[in-house]
Amino acid sequence: MTKKSFILIFFILCFGLLMMGCPKKTMMKEEPSIKQEEAAKAERAKEAKAKEQFEKSLVAKQTPGVAGEVFESALLKDIHFDFDKYDIRPSDGAILKENAALLKKYTNLKVQIEGHCDERGTVEYNLALGERRANRTKDYLVSLGVSPDHVSTISYGKEKPLDAGHNETAWAKNRRAHTIVTAK
Amino acid sequence: MKRYLLLFLFVIFVVTPSAEARIYLDINAPTFVQIPIILAKWKSADKTSSPFSEKVYEILKNDLTLSGFFKVIDAQHLPPPLREKEGIPDMSSLQEWAPGGGEILLAGETLVESNGLDFKLTFHLYDLVDQKHLVGKQYEGPLQTVRSAVHRMADEVVLQITGERGVQNTKIAYTVRQGESKEIYIADFDGANVKRLTQNQSINLSPAWAPDGKKIAFTSYLRRNPDLYLIGVDGKNLQLFSRYPGLNVSPSWSPDGKKIALMMGMEGKSDIYLIDTNGGNPKKLTKGYGNEASPTWSPDGERIAFVSDRSGSPQIYIMARDGSNARRLTFEGSYNTKPSWSPKGDRIAFCARAGGHYDISTIGTDGSGLRSLTSSSGNNESPCWSPDGRYIAFSSTRTGASKIYIMNDNGLNQRGLTSSKGGEGSPAWSRRFD
Numbered sequence: 001m002t003k004k005s006f007i008l009i010f011f012i013l014c015f016g017l018l019m020m021g022c023p024k025k026t027m028m029k030e031e032p033s034i035k036q037e038e039a040a041k042a043e044r045a046k047e048a049k050a051k052e053q054f055e056k057s058l059v060a061k062q063t064p065g066v067a068g069e070v071f072e073s074a075l076l077k078d079i080h081f082d083f084d085k086y087d088i089r090p091s092d093g094a095i096l097k098e099n100a101a102l103l104k105k106y107t108n109l110k111v112q113i114e115g116h117c118d119e120r121g122t123v124e125y126n127l128a129l130g131e132r133r134a135n136r137t138k139d140y141l142v143s144l145g146v147s148p149d150h151v152s153t154i155s156y157g158k159e160k161p162l163d164a165g166h167n168e169t170a171w172a173k174n175r176r177a178h179t180i181v182t183a184k
Numbered sequence: 185m186k187r188y189l190l191l192f193l194f195v196i197f198v199v200t201p202s203a204e205a206r207i208y209l210d211i212n213a214p215t216f217v218q219i220p221i222i223l224a225k226w227k228s229a230d231k232t233s234s235p236f237s238e239k240v241y242e243i244l245k246n247d248l249t250l251s252g253f254f255k256v257i258d259a260q261h262l263p264p265p266l267r268e269k270e271g272i273p274d275m276s277s278l279q280e281w282a283p284g285g286g287e288i289l290l291a292g293e294t295l296v297e298s299n300g301l302d303f304k305l306t307f308h309l310y311d312l313v314d315q316k317h318l319v320g321k322q323y324e325g326p327l328q329t330v331r332s333a334v335h336r337m338a339d340e341v342v343l344q345i346t347g348e349r350g351v352q353n354t355k356i357a358y359t360v361r362q363g364e365s366k367e368i369y370i371a372d373f374d375g376a377n378v379k380r381l382t383q384n385q386s387i388n389l390s391p392a393w394a395p396d397g398k399k400i401a402f403t404s405y406l407r408r409n410p411d412l413y414l415i416g417v418d419g420k421n422l423q424l425f426s427r428y429p430g431l432n433v434s435p436s437w438s439p440d441g442k443k444i445a446l447m448m449g450m451e452g453k454s455d456i457y458l459i460d461t462n463g464g465n466p467k468k469l470t471k472g473y474g475n476e477a478s479p480t481w482s483p484d485g486e487r488i489a490f491v492s493d494r495s496g497s498p499q500i501y502i503m504a505r506d507g508s509n510a511r512r513l514t515f516e517g518s519y520n521t522k523p524s525w526s527p528k529g530d531r532i533a534f535c536a537r538a539g540g541h542y543d544i545s546t547i548g549t550d551g552s553g554l555r556s557l558t559s560s561s562g563n564n565e566s567p568c569w570s571p572d573g574r575y576i577a578f579s580s581t582r583t584g585a586s587k588i589y590i591m592n593d594n595g596l597n598q599r600g601l602t603s604s605k606g607g608e609g610s611p612a613w614s615r616r617f618d
Contacts, residue, residue: 064365065386066408084498084519112408121542122522122535122565123389123610124434125491125498127410128447128454128475131431135452154409155431155449159366159387 054102058181071181075102076111079137081175083118086132088140096137099179100144107150110183113137115155116162118171123157130155137177152182207347208288209253216594218255219345221248222286222312225259227271227293229304237294240305240334244290246374247338247352250590252575252597253345257286272308278315287313290341302326307337309344318344331376336618351570355417355614356577357381357391357400358588361607368402370417373590375602381419390610392435397615401425401435401444412446412463425463436479436488438505445469445479445488456490458505469507480525480532481505482549489513489523489532500534502549513551522566525549526593528573533557535565535578544578546593557595566610569593577601577611 058071076099079092088096103109115134117126134153142148163170209219223245226237248254259267262284271293273281281289292307308320321340323333335352342350354373359366368381368391381400382388389403389410398417403410410433412426426432430449437444441461448457448466456470456479470476474494481488489502492510497518503510514520519537526532529549536545536556542563547554558564562582569576573593580589585606591598602608 063386063405063408064363065384065406067406068408070408120563121498121519121537122478124447124478125475125521127389127431127433128477128491131449131452131454132475135449139452153430153452156387156405159389160364 051106054106055184058184061180070112071184073179073181076179076181078176078178080172081133081177083120083171083175084129086115086129086136088136093140096140097144100141100146103141103146103150104144106184107147108184109181110150110152112152112154112180112182113141114160114178114180115153116160116174116176116178117158118174119158119161119166120171121158123159126157127155128157130157133175133177208345216253218253219288220255220257220286221288221290221341221345222257222262222266222281222284223248223259224266224273224281224289224291225268225270226291229293229295230298232296236296236303236330240292240294240330243331243334243374244292244338247335247350248290248341250374250597250599251338251342251350251352252592253342254288257284272306273310275315275317278310278312281312284312287311288318288345296327303330303333305330305333305337307341309341331372332618335373348572348574349616351572351575351616353617354571355617356588356590356601356611357393357614358579358601358611359389359391359609360604361586361609368400368415369608371602375600378602378604379419381415381417383419390434391612392437393612393614395437395439395441395615397617400612401437403433403435412444425461426459427463428466434478436481438481439483439485445481447477447479456488456507469503469505470510471507478522480523482525483527483529489525491521491523500532500547513549514547514554515551516554520545524568524576526569526573527571531593533567533569533576535567544576546576555595557591557593558598564589568611568613570613571615577613579609579611 054075057073057075060069061072062069077095079095113134115130117129134155138151138153141151161174163173209216226241228234228237245256249256266284272291289310289312295304305323309318311318325333338352339350352373355370357368357370360369365385366387368388370381371378384406387405391400391402393400399414401412401414404413410431411424412432412435414423414425428448428450431447431454434447435444443458444461445458447454454475454477455468456476458467472494474492477491479488479490487502487504489500491498492501498521499512500514500520500523501510501512517536517538520534522535524533531546531548533546535542542565543556543558544564544567545556562580564578564580567576567578575590576593577588577590579586586609587606588601588608588611589598590601
C-alpha cells in the first residue's frame with residue numbers, strides 16, 4: 001500500500017467520524033421524540049381528566065333496606081328492550097360499546113347489570129324476563145372484551161320502575177338494563 | 185299469641201245433626217242460587233252485654249255473606265213482629281218465621297260469664313221449609329278468642345248447608361308496596377287483624393305458607409340479590425335459606441313440606457329447581473332455552489305446573505316432579521302466567537292476557553273446560569286457591585290501585601279483602617287454623 005492510500009483512508013475515516021458526530025443529525029433524531037413525549041403527556045392529561053370526570057360522575061346511592069352503598073354514573077348508559085323481549089336492539093350496540101370501553105379502561109371497577117321490566121304481567125314472569133335482560137347485556141359486554149368476573153347481574157322484574165306512569169311512554173323507559181358500580 | 189288460645193275453646197254438641205244430612209247447595213255446580221238465610225236477633229243471656237251479642241252478630245253476618253253461599257236476611261229487614269224476636273225458638277213456633285222469606289233460620293244467644301273474662305255462645309240452625317232442626321252448638325272460651333269462635337260457627341253453618349266446612353279460620357299473606365319497598369302483611373279471611381310481617385324497607389316478594397301454617401317462605405333483596413328467606417308467622421326467626429347467585433324466587437312448598445320448588449337463575453336464565461327446606465340439594469327440573477317461572481304443586485305432590493315461553497310465548501305446562509313428561513296445558517291466548525293448582529286437584533287457575541287486560545281463568549288439568557272468571561275490569565293477576573278449593577284470591581286494579589280480592593271459584597261474589605289504600609299483590613292462602 002502507498003502512502004497516498006493511507007492518507008486517503010485517514011481522510012475517509014476522519015470524514016466518517018465527523019459525519020457520525022454531526023450535530024444536525026442529533027437534532028433530527030430528538031425532534032420527534034420531544035413531540036411524542038408532549039403528545040403522550042397531553043394524552044395522559046386527557047386520560048387523567050377523563051378519569052376525574054368519570055370519578056366525578058359516580059354518585060353514591062343507598063338502597064333502602066340493603067346494607068352498603070353503590071354508585072351510579074351517567075356515563076354508564078341504560079339500554080332498552082321491546083315488550084316481552086330480551087334481545088339487544090342493534091341501535092343499543094353502540095351504547096354497550098361505550099360502556100365496555102369504560103369497563104376495560106377502569107379495570108378496578110366492578111359493576112352490576114340490573115334487568116328491569118314494565119309493570120304489565122305477573123311478578124314472577126317479569127323476574128325471569130329481567131334475569132334474561134341482565135344476562136344478555138352482560139354477555140354482550142363480555143363479547144366486547146370485558147372480564148366476566150367484573151360484571152354481576154340482578155333481576156328486579158317490575159319491582160323498580162324508573163317511571164311510575166301507566167302508559168307506553170313509561171313502560172318503554174322501564175324495560176331497561178341499568179348498570180351500577182358495586183366497587184371502584 | 186293470644187289468638188291461638190283456641191286450645192281452651194270448647195265446643196259442646198247440644199243436638200247432634202241428623203244422620204241423613206242433606207246438601208242444600210251443590211257448590212260444585214258451575215252456578216248456584218244463594219240460599220236465603222234469616223239471621224234472627226241474638227239474645228244476651230246476661231242482659232248486660234248487648235254490645236257483645238251485637239259484635240258476635242256482625243262477625244257472623246259478615247262471615248256468612250263472605251262465604252258467597254247465602255243471601256243473608258238481616259233481622260232489621262224482617263217484618264216488625266219478627267224484627268225483635270230474639271234467642272232460641274222452640275220447634276212449634278218455626279212457622280211464625282214464614283213471612284221472613286228465608287229457607288234457613290239461624291238463632292243464637294251470648295253469655296259473658298260473671299268473671300268478665302269468658303264467654304259462651306249458643307247457636308241453632310233450622311230448615312224452615314221442612315220445619316226441621318239441623319244443628320245446635322255451644323262455644324266457650326276467653327273473650328279474646330271470640331272472633332275465632334264465631335268463625336268456627338260460620339264454618340259449621342257452611343258445612344250444614346254445603347256438605348263441606350268453610351274457611352273462616354284461614355289467613356291470607358300478601359305484599360304491600362310502600363314507596364320503593366314492598367313489605368309482607370297477613371290478614372284474616374274476613375280482612376280483620378291486618379298485621380305487618382316484614383319491616384326491612386327492602387323489596388319482599390311472593391310469600392308462600394309452609395303446609396304447617398307456622399312459617400312463610402318469601403324472597404327479599406336484603407343482600408342485593410333475590411334470596412329466599414323463612415319467617416315465623418309471628419314475624420320472628422328470619423332465616424336466609426337459599427342464596428344461589430341470581431334468582432331464588434317464587435317458592436312453592438311440596439304438600440308434605442319436605443321440598444320447595446322455585447325459580448333459580450344459576451345458568452343465566454330462570455329455570456325450575458327443587459331444593460330441600462334448608463336450601464340444599466338444588467336439582468334442575470326444566471330443560472331447554474325457555475324462561476321457566478312460577479311452579480305450583482299438584483295436591484298429591486306428584487306433578488308441578490309452571491310457566492314456560494319455550495313455544496315463543498308464556499304458556500302453562502305440567503311436568504312430573506322429577507321434570508319428566510312436560511306437556512303444554514294452555515293454547516288460547518299469547519300470555520298465560522302464574523298458575524295455581526286447586527287443592528281439589530282438578531283445576532288450575534292462572535292469569536291470562538286478553539285484549540290488553542289481564543284476567544283470571546281456570547282450566548281442567550286435562551286442558552278442558554277453560555273459564556274466564558274476571559272480565560276486563562282493570563288488571564286481575566296472581567290467583568291463589570283457598571285450602572278447600574272453593575275460593576280464589578287475586579289482585580286487581582279495578583278501582584285504580586292494586587288490591588286483594590276474593591271470589592268463589594265460579595267467579596261470583598267478588599269482594600275486596602281489606603280497606604287499605606292499595607299497592608297490594610301476590611296473595612297466598614294459609615291452611616285452616618283449627
